[in-house]
Amino acid sequence: MEFIDNAKLMLESMLGPFGPLMLVGGLGFTMILITLPVLLKKRDDPLDRLKASTRTTEKLPGKPEKLRAASGRDKLEKYANFLEPQDAEEFSAVKLKLMQAGYQGKNAVRMYHFAQFALGVIGLIIGVIYAMMNTSGQDVTTQDLLIWVLIPGGAFYMLPKYWVTRRQAMRNEAITHGFPDSLDMMLVCVEAGQSLDQSIIRVSRELKSGFPELAGEFELVSNEMKAGKDKGAVLKDMAERCGVQDITSFVTVLVQSQQFGTSISDALRVYASEMRDKRVMRAEEAANKLPTKMTLATMMLTVPPLLLILIGPSLYGISQNLGGG
Template identity: 75%
Template sequence: MIETAKNLIESYLGPFGPLMLVGLLGVMMILITLPILMQKQEDPLDRLRDQARKQRKDGNATEKLRTATSKDKLEKYSNFLEPQDADEYGAVKLKLMQAGYKSKNAVRFYHFFQFALGVFGLVLGGIYAIYKTSQGDVTTQNLMLMCLGPGVVGYMLPKYWVTRRQATRIDNITNGFPDCLDMMLVCVEAGQSLDQSIMRVSNELKAGFPELSEEFEIVSHEMKAGKPKDSVLRDMSERCGVQDISSFVTVLIQSQQFGTSIADALRVYASEMRDKRVMRAEEAANKLPTKMTLATMMLTVPPLLVILIGPSIYNISQNLGGG
């Protein structure tokens, strides 16, 4: 009976049919058991230990990696979807913040999309592998590539997307920062304080540079809430991930600490940023001929060869045919 079933499977799916069915069954079992394993059930003994630990504390609250919310449906899977190491969690959170995702649950959703797209890719790869095997013989190497390839692509897709968003956002902030400094210098020289100039710049830059406007708006709100100015500025430089803004924050903090004029510091730094933007433009312009060389050769040399050598080749072929 087992041999008959094996022959029947091999007749429909090929020689690797039993192996594919076992693999598909394993994936289905994993998908069925994962929700059960990921459910976070609270142990009464752990609850007692937590209460005893809280009683032994001297009033100092421990720092948590994340804040649980009642509306978050992925909270019970947090141990599976989020890094438990503080350094790893902070690195992922910083990368997402620099990409523009500032939600409290951004890390959780990021890992959820990685897991979901990876499993979805494995399922699609398995279905495609079964279809190709039923059409004809498929080597073991191609079978593994068809099964695992979509899963790897689906798992890496969120990371690629976040990296691209981070690079695009950093470029937009870098391009808009010199104009921001010029506008802030005008506001300070007109008699406004640094807080008022930051608020005015955040309102004026919304149309042209929304990323930079959002960062200055966050700085303005945090200053209004009473957060120390140096801490607010350092947080802004960390969120932006731009070296120019980090240097600008250092200049502002030093000007505040030593009592020097903020207008003079802004004037010098704004002039440097304008020169730096011109140098970046010149660098991009100097790279352009090198990048166009290959395309120019591919698009111009073959037509020139056809125009110059084509008639000669045609005459030679006619003479040889006539001879």
């Protein structure tokens, strides 16, 4: 104990009151710098080494070099084992959530986990700085230090998850609002003599200004159909990307209509009518919720001033009488 006290006094005499905390922070930062490259280092795949050796042996003396080298834009490729979940189910769940939030890139999962890791480290650094500023000339317990350091780190770490969840909810709401109009427009196009593929292209063009999220989904569907992908698989992928129950039911109706050979226009007419009724019911539901939501605000804003006006003079008179007596 005497050795620890002497060391603490020596640090305080050399570095001031922040000496012990600066030493702990420096050691922790050094450990992060030492262990981070080890954790992020990606092991060489034996198959990749075999492919590289095969390319080297197959290269002819007079053969020119590659005209286009690999684009180094994906800087996080070598950290994929650290930044991506190794469990297939967890990876699929995160990828689906990001797709429904509008992030459909192939590296979306990697960037998401990198954002969580980077923001968590930034939060820890902010917490350490805040703790150093608040421990000047004060006796601070270890619990307070942990709270000051870990709370910013945890908040910053959870920030990407909150952002993605919020974006997913906003995108689902926008798609839900624009879907009935898209069905009416698609029904008009089909009844005018256009095929389903042509009607989807036309709807995607017309909806770009009002509902860009839904227009982007229809445009992706039309491009996949042009590429030759199966129509049922394309529609099911759209339902999975959107994550809206109305579109899932719509896709089921179209797939069944295609399988049984029924008229697509009849199916669209019935389903569009149901979507219009559902939109009206949704608006009525929101209108019926409004008085309940306004009750608390009305009570908070009207009852206290009313009580102050009614009871205030009486309370003032009572206090004056008791004070004078």
